[in-house]
Every structure is written in structure tokens, then in C-alpha cells.
Amino acid sequence: MEVLAATMDMGQGAYTAYSQMVSEELGIPIEKIRCPYPDTQSHPYDWQTVASRSCWSMGMAVKRAASDARQKLLALYAEYWQVEPESITIEHGIVKCRKKGKAEPIDEHIQSGFPMPDGNYKGGPVIGTGSFVPPDVIYPDAETGQSPKSVVHFTVGAVGIDVEVDPATGAVEVNKVSAGYDVGKAISPVNVKGQIEGGTVQGISAGLMEGMYYDEHGKLLTPDFTDYKIATALDVPPDLDAFWEETPEELSPYGNRGVGEHSMISPAPAMDNALFDALGIRIHSYPLGRERVYKAIQAKKKGETDLWEYPYALEQSYKNAIKEWK
Numbered sequence: 001m002e003v004l005a006a007t008m009d010m011g012q013g014a015y016t017a018y019s020q021m022v023s024e025e026l027g028i029p030i031e032k033i034r035c036p037y038p039d040t041q042s043h044p045y046d047w048q049t050v051a052s053r054s055c056w057s058m059g060m061a062v063k064r065a066a067s068d069a070r071q072k073l074l075a076l077y078a079e080y081w082q083v084e085p086e087s088i089t090i091e092h093g094i095v096k097c098r099k100k101g102k103a104e105p106i107d108e109h110i111q112s113g114f115p116m117p118d119g120n121y122k123g124g125p126v127i128g129t130g131s132f133v134p135p136d137v138i139y140p141d142a143e144t145g146q147s148p149k150s151v152v153h154f155t156v157g158a159v160g161i162d163v164e165v166d167p168a169t170g171a172v173e174v175n176k177v178s179a180g181y182d183v184g185k186a187i188s189p190v191n192v193k194g195q196i197e198g199g200t201v202q203g204i205s206a207g208l209m210e211g212m213y214y215d216e217h218g219k220l221l222t223p224d225f226t227d228y229k230i231a232t233a234l235d236v237p238p239d240l241d242a243f244w245e246e247t248p249e250e251l252s253p254y255g256n257r258g259v260g261e262h263s264m265i266s267p268a269p270a271m272d273n274a275l276f277d278a279l280g281i282r283i284h285s286y287p288l289g290r291e292r293v294y295k296a297i298q299a300k301k302k303g304e305t306d307l308w309e310y311p312y313a314l315e316q317s318y319k320n321a322i323k324e325w326k
Contacts, residue, residue: 069128
């Protein structure tokens with residue numbers, strides 16, 4: 001069994017989830033299902049692998065395709081055995097009709113065909129198809145940017161972070177992180193956990209280390225990973241608590257909703273809040289590197305409660321200049 005879904009699996013576990021869905025719908029073992037990497041010569045169109053939508057949106061199409069294939073299989077065996085399709089089941093890759101005491105594995109016989117009562121052979125590849133387009137999303141108004149429903153659903157979550165700051169150097173140490181999201185339904189729990197953990201690490205990395213710096217001539221000073229630092233396993237706490245709740249989404253293959261990118265969003269502002277709690281000064285720019293944190297500590301000693309740095313300070317200066325020109 002092949003699943004031709006044009007999602008690009010980059011490690012998020014989409015193909016595992018698709019295989020689980022097909023196994024559930026068709027009643028065949030997951031080890032008999034493969035999801036080859038997409039190719040425009042063989043795979044149907046998919047918009048993009050973005051927006052944490054694959055397991056939800058493409059998942060709807062995969063489920064419908066598997067259901068379509070199941071109905072075609074049942075119809076084929078119903079004609080072959082001369083029974084109603086409702087009397088046939090597919091269990092662990094075995095097509096069964098208890099009414100007639102028949103059972104056959106799903107194998108190459110389907111490709112070769114079955115001799116029907118009328119003497120003709122019927123068979124060949126059984127191809128199930130499915131598609132999905134959200135039915136009630138309304139494109140935002142071009143003038144106002146508003147829409148009564150611009151997205152199908154939201155994934156909610158929360159992050160708690162415990163940090164430690166060295167006041168002499170401004171170095172920040174993340175001691176513990178707890179991150180949880182309502183994923184609707186965890187199709188593949190191990191991959192959901194991995195998505196939350198991986199996204200949390202990326203969020204910590206963006207908040208603490210990742211910055212684009214330029215010289216006075218506009219030359220980028222952090223063009224590669226020698227200078228553009230990203231978090232490694234040594235930069236994140238070993239105690240990373242990832243969990244989820246399951247409130248089923250109404251329009252969804254199995255109640256699931258996106259979780260891939262959501263876990264990257266909250267760690268940075270959570271760290272900023274933790275630093276504000278520790279230092280009593282609000283830092284309004286990222287990353288929260290030791291130099292910036294050290295500046296905030298010194299500013300706090302002067303009685304300041306906020307630290308504004310590039311690019312926000314540059315933007316404010318530009319806006320003030322415009323006001324003066326007018």
C-alpha cells in the first residue's frame with residue numbers, strides 16, 4: 001500500500017501519522033504501508049508543507065482517500081463472493097466474510113484480478129482518492145485586513161520557564177522548561193512530544209542567541225553558524241517537560257490540530273518575563289544575550305525600568321524624525 005501525499009516530511013513525523021491513518025481506515029498493518037517522498041511526476045498537488053497544517057489538512061485528504069479505497073475493496077470482494085458489502089470486514093490485512101466463512105489476505109491477487117461469476121476477471125490497482133479544502137475560511141478584506149473567519153482553528157498552549165542570571169556578566173541559564181498544548185488528538189504521541197520538545201529548543205535558541213547584526217555599511221556580521229549561534233543540547237535544560245491536552249477539533253481527521261510551530265513561539269517571551277521577574281527591568285529586544293542583559297542590569301541601577309535597543313530604538317528615532325519633518 002502506497003500513500004501518495006505531497007507533504008515533505010522534514011522530521012516532523014507526517015508520514016508516520018499518514019500511515020497510522022491509512023492503517024486505521026483500511027484495517028491493514030502499518031508495516032505494509034509506505035509513504036514515498038513526493039515527486040511532481042507521481043504525486044497530486046498540495047499547497048505547501050507549512051503552517052503546521054499537514055497532519056490536519058493533508059490528513060483529511062489521506063483519510064478520505066483511504067476510506068475511498070476501502071469502499072472499492074469491499075465492492076470488489078462483495079461481487080466476487082456474491083454478498084453485501086456490509087457483511088465484509090477488513091481486519092489486520094485480511095478480508096473476511098463471516099456469513100460465508102471466507103477470508104483472504106490483501107495481496108497480489110487484487111492486482112491479478114478475480115474470476116467473477118459472469119466469467120470476467122476484475123481487479124487491478126485499487127486507487128482511493130481524497131481531497132480537502134477548508135469550507136468556511138473567508139479571505140481578509142484588502143482594505144481592513146479583517147475577516148469573520150480567517151483561519152479554521154487555533155492551537156492554544158502555555159510555557160513556563162525558570163531562568164538564572166549572573167549579575168556580573170549578564171549570562172542567562174535556563175534551568176527548567178514546562179510546555180503544554182491542546183493538540184486535539186495526538187495521532188502519533190512520540191512525534192507530538194518530539195515536536196513540542198524541538199520547538200521549545202528552537203524558541204529558546206531564538207530568544208537567547210539568534211540575532212542578525214550589521215556594521216555601519218550594512219554588511220551582515222553573522223552570515224554563518226560560526227557567528228550566528230544556535231542552541232545545542234548543552235544549551236537547554238535536561239529537564240524539559242512536554243505535555244498536551246486533547247480537546248477534539250470538530251473539523252479534523254481524528255480531532256487533531258496543528259502543533260509543529262506553536263511550541264517555538266512562547267519560549268522567548270516567557271524568558272523575557274522571567275528576566276523581568278528576576279531583574280525588575282523589561283528588555284524589549286531579542287536576543288537576550290549576555291551583553292544586552294548586562295546593559296539592562298546597569299540601566300536598572302540607574303533607576304530605569306525599560307531597555308530599548310535596535311531595531312526598536314532605530315524605528316522610534318525614524319518615527320520621531322518624520323514628526324519633526326512634518
